[in-house]
Amino acid sequence: xxxxxxxxxxxxxxxxxxxxLMLGMCPTLAVTTTAVNGVGMxxxxxxxxxFSNLIISALRKIIPDRVRIPAYIVIVASLVTIVQLxxxxxxxxxxxxxxxxxPLIVVNCIILGRAEAYAAKNGVLESAFDGIGMGxxxxxxxTCIAIFRExxxxxAVFGFEFIPEDYxxxxxxxxxxxxxVLAILTALQNKFKAPSATNGSAPKSSLACGxxxxxxxxxxxxxxxxxxxxxxxxxxxxxxEAKKAAxxxxxxxxxxxEAKKAAxxxxxDAKAEE
Numbered sequence: 001x002x003x004x005x006x007x008x009x010x011x012x013x014x015x016x017x018x019x020x021l022m023l024g025m026c027p028t029l030a031v032t033t034t035a036v037n038g039v040g041m042x043x044x045x046x047x048x049x050x051f052s053n054l055i056i057s058a059l060r061k062i063i064p065d066r067v068r069i070p071a072y073i074v075i076v077a078s079l080v081t082i083v084q085l086x087x088x089x090x091x092x093x094x095x096x097x098x099x100x101x102x103p104l105i106v107v108n109c110i111i112l113g114r115a116e117a118y119a120a121k122n123g124v125l126e127s128a129f130d131g132i133g134m135g136x137x138x139x140x141x142x143t144c145i146a147i148f149r150e151x152x153x154x155x156a157v158f159g160f161e162f163i164p165e166d167y168x169x170x171x172x173x174x175x176x177x178x179x180x181v182l183a184i185l186t187a188l189q190n191k192f193k194a195p196s197a198t199n200g201s202a203p204k205s206s207l208a209c210g211x212x213x214x215x216x217x218x219x220x221x222x223x224x225x226x227x228x229x230x231x232x233x234x235x236x237x238x239x240x241e242a243k244k245a246a247x248x249x250x251x252x253x254x255x256x257x258e259a260k261k262a263a264x265x266x267x268x269d270a271k272a273e274e
Contacts, residue, residue, distance in 0.1 A: 003126055003129075004125065004126060004129040005129075007126060007129040007130040007132075007133045008129055008132060008133040008136070009133070010130075010133055011130065011132070011133025011134035011135070011136060011137040012133055012136050012137040012140060013137070014195070015134075015137070016137040016138075016140070016141060017110045017134055017137055017138045017141065018137065018138055018140075018141025018142065018145075019141055019185065019189065019194075019196065020195050020196055022196070023108075023109050023110045023113065024045075024108050024109065024110045024138060025182075026101070026104065026108075027041050027045075027101050027104070027105075027108070027142070028141065028142055028145060028178075028182070029175075029178040029179065029182065030101055030178070031097070031098055031101050031142070031146075032142055032145045032146035032149055032178060032181075033146070033149060033150070033153075033173055034097075034146055034149075034150050034154070034158075034159075035143055035146045035147045035150050035157055035158050036094070036097075036146075036158060036159070037094070037097050037098060037146060038139075038142035038143040038144075038145065038146030038147070039139060039142070039143050039146075040087075040091070040094045040097070040098060041098055041101065041102075041142055042135070042136075042138050042139025042140070042141075042142045042143060043135075043139055044083050044087065044098075044102065044105065045105055045108060045110070045111070045135055045138055045139070046131070046132065046135025046136060046138065046139055047079075047083055047135070048076060048079045048080055048083060048105055048111060049110070049111055049114060049131035049132075049134055049135040049138075050128055050131035050132055050135060051079050051131075052072070052075055052076050052079055052111055052115060052119070052131070053114060053115065053118070053119040053127040053128055053130060053131035054119075054124055054127060054128050054131070055075050055079075056072060056075060056115045056119040056120060056127070057119040057120070057122060057123060057124045057126075057127035057128075058124050059071075060119070060120045060121070068116075068120065069112075069116075072112060072115045072116070073106065073112070076105075076106050076111055076112070076115070077106045080102070080103060080105045080106045081103075083102065083105070084102045084103060087102065110134060110138060114130060114131065114134055118130050119131075144185075145178070145181050145182065145185070148172075148181050148185075149172045149173060149177050149178065149181050150173070151163070152168070152169045152172040152173075152177075153168060153169060153170055153171070153172035153173025153174070153177055154168065154173050155167065155168045
């Protein structure tokens with residue numbers, strides 16, 4: 001599997017932001033009353049993810065290290081404003097349904113997390129596919145929860161009603177229903193031992209805080225970056241030592257080969273004199 005395909009698989013399946021990493025829970029719980037809302041929020045976030053990863057990756061060597069987080073936020077906020085205005089102009093019904101949660105995409109930890117953990121350290125193409133993978137994974141997660149809630153609470157899916165009103169469980173369409181559905185899906189993940197942040201089997205983060213955004217107080221950014229820089233410096237030093245050792249070994253091998261050849265030539269000369 002090539003690197004771009006790996007990023008897609010990673011975002012949709014292996015490190016799904018909703019079901020595996022448990023990130024972006026605010027919009028996940030708030031806007032998933034209908035499948036249309038879930039798809040709309042997911043695709044809006046995907047668009048911001050892709051273009052923010054593209055821009056941040058392209059500017060990663062230009063943005064000063066000390067102001068990288070404010071720079072990321074400015075880039076993401078600009079993109080969110082564009083998405084918000086486009087929704088307001090062309091899909092006003094969806095814009096009205098999502099409401100305040102469109103501008104709140106700016107502080108979605110998935111976007112800033114991928115900017116800091118991947119886009120700031122990798123090429124433009126790989127970062128774009130990482131954004132696509134994570135965005136589609138988020139969209140799949142929101143849509144699954146929204147379909148579950150809409151069927152049970154509204155007896156419909158994507159607006160097509162097929163369950164009589166007497167058999168609907170109204171609470172699933174209300175705020176508590178989001179917690180019930182998420183709890184049920186998480187319980188199923190734990191039951192079948194599927195990777196999830198709730199059972200400790202999610203991929204471990206290289207960040208100093210462990211990547212636990214829910215417990216982040218906002219003061220670990222510097223230490224995270226320091227740890228990553230320390231790891232990178234150690235890896236570079238290790239690679240330099242390995243290269244130096246290989247050069248010394250090659251020089252020794254060459255010297256031994258020359259000595260051996262000289263000895264053979266000397267022996268041949270001695271034999272010729274006899």
